[in-house]
Amino acid sequence: MTPDLVAAAQARLAGKVRQTPLLESPGLNRLAGRRVLVKAECLQHTGSFKYRGAKNTVLALQENGPLTGILAYSSGNHAQGVARAAQEAGLPAVIVMPSDAPRAKLEGTRAYGAEVVIYDRWSESREDIGARLAKERDLTLIRPYDEPLVIAGQATAGLELAAQAQAAGVTAADVLVCCGGGGLSAGIAVALDLAAPGLRVRTVEPEGFDDMARSLDAGAILANPPGGRSLCDAIVTPQPGELTFPILSRLAGPGLAVSDDACLTAMAAALQHLKLCVEPGGAAALAAALHHKDALTGDAVIVLATGGNVDAAVLAQAVARL
Amino acid sequence: MTPDLVAAAQARLAGKVRQTPLLESPGLNRLAGRRVLVKAECLQHTGSFKYRGAKNTVLALQENGPLTGILAYSSGNHAQGVARAAQEAGLPAVIVMPSDAPRAKLEGTRAYGAEVVIYDRWSESREDIGARLAKERDLTLIRPYDEPLVIAGQATAGLELAAQAQAAGVTAADVLVCCGGGGLSAGIAVALDLAAPGLRVRTVEPEGFDDMARSLDAGAILANPPGGRSLCDAIVTPQPGELTFPILSRLAGPGLAVSDDACLTAMAAALQHLKLCVEPGGAAALAAALHHKDALTGDAVIVLATGGNVDAAVLAQAVARL
Numbered sequence: 333m334t335p336d337l338v339a340a341a342q343a344r345l346a347g348k349v350r351q352t353p354l355l356e357s358p359g360l361n362r363l364a365g366r367r368v369l370v371k372a373e374c375l376q377h378t379g380s381f382k383y384r385g386a387k388n389t390v391l392a393l394q395e396n397g398p399l400t401g402i403l404a405y406s407s408g409n410h411a412q413g414v415a416r417a418a419q420e421a422g423l424p425a426v427i428v429m430p431s432d433a434p435r436a437k438l439e440g441t442r443a444y445g446a447e448v449v450i451y452d453r454w455s456e457s458r459e460d461i462g463a464r465l466a467k468e469r470d471l472t473l474i475r476p477y478d479e480p481l482v483i484a485g486q487a488t489a490g491l492e493l494a495a496q497a498q499a500a501g502v503t504a505a506d507v508l509v510c511c512g513g514g515g516l517s518a519g520i521a522v523a524l525d526l527a528a529p530g531l532r533v534r535t536v537e538p539e540g541f542d543d544m545a546r547s548l549d550a551g552a553i554l555a556n557p558p559g560g561r562s563l564c565d566a567i568v569t570p571q572p573g574e575l576t577f578p579i580l581s582r583l584a585g586p587g588l589a590v591s592d593d594a595c596l597t598a599m600a601a602a603l604q605h606l607k608l609c610v611e612p613g614g615a616a617a618l619a620a621a622l623h624h625k626d627a628l629t630g631d632a633v634i635v636l637a638t639g640g641n642v643d644a645a646v647l648a649q650a651v652a653r654l
Numbered sequence: 655m656t657p658d659l660v661a662a663a664q665a666r667l668a669g670k671v672r673q674t675p676l677l678e679s680p681g682l683n684r685l686a687g688r689r690v691l692v693k694a695e696c697l698q699h700t701g702s703f704k705y706r707g708a709k710n711t712v713l714a715l716q717e718n719g720p721l722t723g724i725l726a727y728s729s730g731n732h733a734q735g736v737a738r739a740a741q742e743a744g745l746p747a748v749i750v751m752p753s754d755a756p757r758a759k760l761e762g763t764r765a766y767g768a769e770v771v772i773y774d775r776w777s778e779s780r781e782d783i784g785a786r787l788a789k790e791r792d793l794t795l796i797r798p799y800d801e802p803l804v805i806a807g808q809a810t811a812g813l814e815l816a817a818q819a820q821a822a823g824v825t826a827a828d829v830l831v832c833c834g835g836g837g838l839s840a841g842i843a844v845a846l847d848l849a850a851p852g853l854r855v856r857t858v859e860p861e862g863f864d865d866m867a868r869s870l871d872a873g874a875i876l877a878n879p880p881g882g883r884s885l886c887d888a889i890v891t892p893q894p895g896e897l898t899f900p901i902l903s904r905l906a907g908p909g910l911a912v913s914d915d916a917c918l919t920a921m922a923a924a925l926q927h928l929k930l931c932v933e934p935g936g937a938a939a940l941a942a943a944l945h946h947k948d949a950l951t952g953d954a955v956i957v958l959a960t961g962g963n964v965d966a967a968v969l970a971q972a973v974a975r976l
Binding site: 350352353355358359362372374375379416436440443444603604606607608609610640643644647648651652654 | 672674675677680681684694696697701738758762765766925926928929930931932962965966969970973974976
């Protein structure tokens, strides 16, 4: 991941991605015991930051020659980002999605014109299915995080954040990022290293899926034990990415893990204090700010609210906590 | 309402109010049958546009000499705007609120440090109570809409909107504004008259409280019949303001009215497609875009989502529609 790739992504995405606001609320600050600045990536096109990386990758690939179609595998946010970027480019997209993906994400992906291929998360390999489809139908695979163009696209959120945090008077703070494979965390870490060296990324994962935290601690890639379950469908990946881990190993602080319960409470807080609809996996970082106060230092913390694509039944659980 | 007042408000509020985003979603466009651009004023400080007018008024009054305290009456959004503006100015605030105001608004107002005085909406006059308190305690009243400084503050939302709509390629469209006394509608109308003459304000009110629509149609101020009920607590005012009506009579198109049911459906659409938590009265304009398509012309419509301060039970009704 070079500064050139990040600068190219920034130029490519200018005017195409939404500059999402950095929000703050006195009520939320009181709950957290310090200033909490929330970067509202749930307001990004397609309802998550994933559009940044997908759009950057499709545009960059097209610069190198015509494409016949795009393939991705994803539980739903990368799916929608890729589907929309492909649709805008006039390209067919095939997205491999697990059968237990949220309905909102399945419908959202189809609404962006993509063909959805369902697989069983527990008995089939999405990578194998994807490789077969890519070969059969001449599709170009866009990986969800282990792809430099994707990481560079996500980094643009970090560049925005660096400027917004400075405008808010925060130049030294932890930046909590909801983490699956680590594409957003790594992208933001690279961006902050370039543009705001006083800000430090810390990954936040669901309990039982804290592979990145344990890997950072061990200094080597460790996988999650099989059989875990979490409401945070967006960030339940088996292990850190091969490209993202070395970046985070160099630049990130210690990782954190949060319970589903804490994520639901954070979703309620986002509705009440920020007027944002955030999905469980998108609320993990805010949950850490509210529930792991003692693991943080300083009088401000920055939080990524990474996505808002949530089914009614789960959202209702959060509303019930208001 | 002179251009000078609006320009002064813009200068005074620069960096103090949040520039709220103008959001668009393909899914929402499909539902509405045309482009729908949503100005997300629920993301404004205090969760509604009301902070603009309140902040402008407190700052402007202070320019003319010291104040001893602020008084306001409001069902809750003006209340929170005034309470926060007073708190930031180091001034005590007394807010007269109806006993049936949403809990979120009562608690929010107190959280900004204000003293809340409860009255019965059906048997007492908030104006009389306010006048007595103002005299007894040397408080300066900030009216919710019939106050030039408040209207000028709300106009800053219109100035932002003019630039954002142009950037989105929309220079001719109806601008639907949730309307109680008409302060926001009048402010935006004045701003658009100055900055985007191809955009035209149209008021949206709850059914049974469509006093502004009927007054605009009749060319004279008409009141609502007594005894109406609506979920849209933020915009159930008895009749148009004496300052706001002449402005809207000159600048606005025909008014629209929407049912509570349509507002709940619009709240669900805002959660799903925009990831925004909007209160019933704040969703009225979006409801009109979705339910009165035939009353609109053109291939784009602009909508103000004016507030997001809603109690859990009402939000749950909206979530149940997803």
